[in-house]
Amino acid sequence: MSVRSEKTIVDIAEELGLSVSTVSRALNDHPNISAKTKEKVRKMARKLGYRPNAMAAGLRNNKSRTIGLIIPRISMFFPAAITTVVQNKLQEYGYHLIICQSNDSLEQEQQLANTLYSARVDGLAVSATLSTTDFSHFDIFKQNNIPVVFFDRTPRDYQAKVIKGDDFLGGFTATQHLIEQGCKDIVHISGPLSCNLYVERLAGYKNALQQHKIPFKKQRVFFHELSRENALATAEKIFAQQPYPDGVFATNDTTAITILEYCRKHNIRVPEDVKIVGYSNDPRTEIVTPSISSVDQFPATMGERVVSALMDLIQTRHPNTYRHPQEIVPIQLVARESSAGSPKKKK
Incomplete structure (x- = not known):
């Protein structure tokens, strides 16, 4: 039994008699491509089962449009509420979210940090485990100018952007x-x-x-x-x-x-x-x-500030050098x- 080959934009172009560049622009909603052509290309893409390769696109432009999130437990009210806000706000900026839970295990948090770095995320938001006192497993992000924002459970003596409650x-x-x-x-x-x-x-x-x-x-x-x-x-x-x-x-x-x-x-x-x-x-x-x-x-406020900080830092040439590293969210x-x-x- 033969394995079904993955369809590419070359296949779409051949089916429609269009150039590969035209198909690429149509799939990326380029303004110079007519609405009729865009619809024709998208329809053929669906018919062929075409899947865009986000990883390859990220390698080309050095952006994955993806943010990593590490939280202790998704079952806890506060981190779950923040996660919902972060995901919704990131979508407004055109970013996707990879959600990981450490289960309050330092070893798992270390592994997740490495995994998200390998996944080429554009930024990382972290609420640490109860036992995290050494944050050096996040150094690789700082060394490669990938923004890291800690929230709620945060470092006390690790140079990083921090958003925490009062x-x-x-x-x-x-x-x-x-x-x-x-x-x-x-x-x-x-x-x-x-x-x-x-x-x-x-x-x-x-x-x-x-x-x-x-x-x-x-x-x-x-x-x-x-x-x-x-x-x-x-x-x-x-x-x-x-x-x-x-x-x-x-x-x-x-x-x-x-x-x-x-x-x-x-x-x-x-x-x-x-x-x-x-x-x-x-x-x-x-x-x-x-x-x-x-x-x-106020988890909604904290989530919004996390996204705002990440978006600001992504646009900064040296995102892990902070003049104002700590933000305090009020309580009531x-x-x-x-x-x-x-x-x-x-x-």
Whole structure:
């Protein structure tokens, strides 16, 4: 059985009795080619099953019109929301997106960086893994003048364009809100401090306590990957003995929702006995009962800024030399039922 050969523009030209250059211009929507000829060429291309070779075109003009994106997990609300915006905005600029997830594995992130470099992407956007502290696997992009933009989970001491949320203010605002609602014993559930997000949110939590003259207690702070399973284990520790805390600031919404479910199951009233604030304003926080207060990170704004930065840098002769490497996306607390009113007075 013979293998079907790939059709080329030469085949289209022979079928139509046109020159190869005319077919090429028609497929690329050249203004000097009539609409009638363009339609005739496209119709024959479809009939023959012609597929344009984007890789070959990229080699000719040194542009692939493709951007690489590495995110921790597509299943998480915040990176998923950003991915949607980035893809839609890139399409407006005529670019395609290759979406890769690292599954929070540093080894996988390193492999994906190499793969995307080999795919000749014109630029790269990255939200790093929880454990990425050495970013040298992205050096090859910088050395070859391929723009790299880090967002959300970003390097602390690696020279690069960074777009991040105001995580210190987010941590401060969430904690201050609980204090203003009457809380004086606030648990903080954090991700690992290898990640910039949780370093800054913890600093904001501590600063709010300090400003309100509430002592910081190490035993009220928990560090782990913010999964449902880890949140349940932490809930068991938090409520193992009285006095219970009167506030919980969780640095992601999956954790906040899990704490709420645990409290309901164990007859701990929210918000009367304990108030809860999460982080990211995941849509689930609005539909659970009671609805959960959360810090909105505005993923649409961050996604738009990522694309804008990439497009600016692609047009720059030396894209990885930055005068203004860091952009901060504002946050906003969305107060809901889980933190409403004054806490129950302890007898």
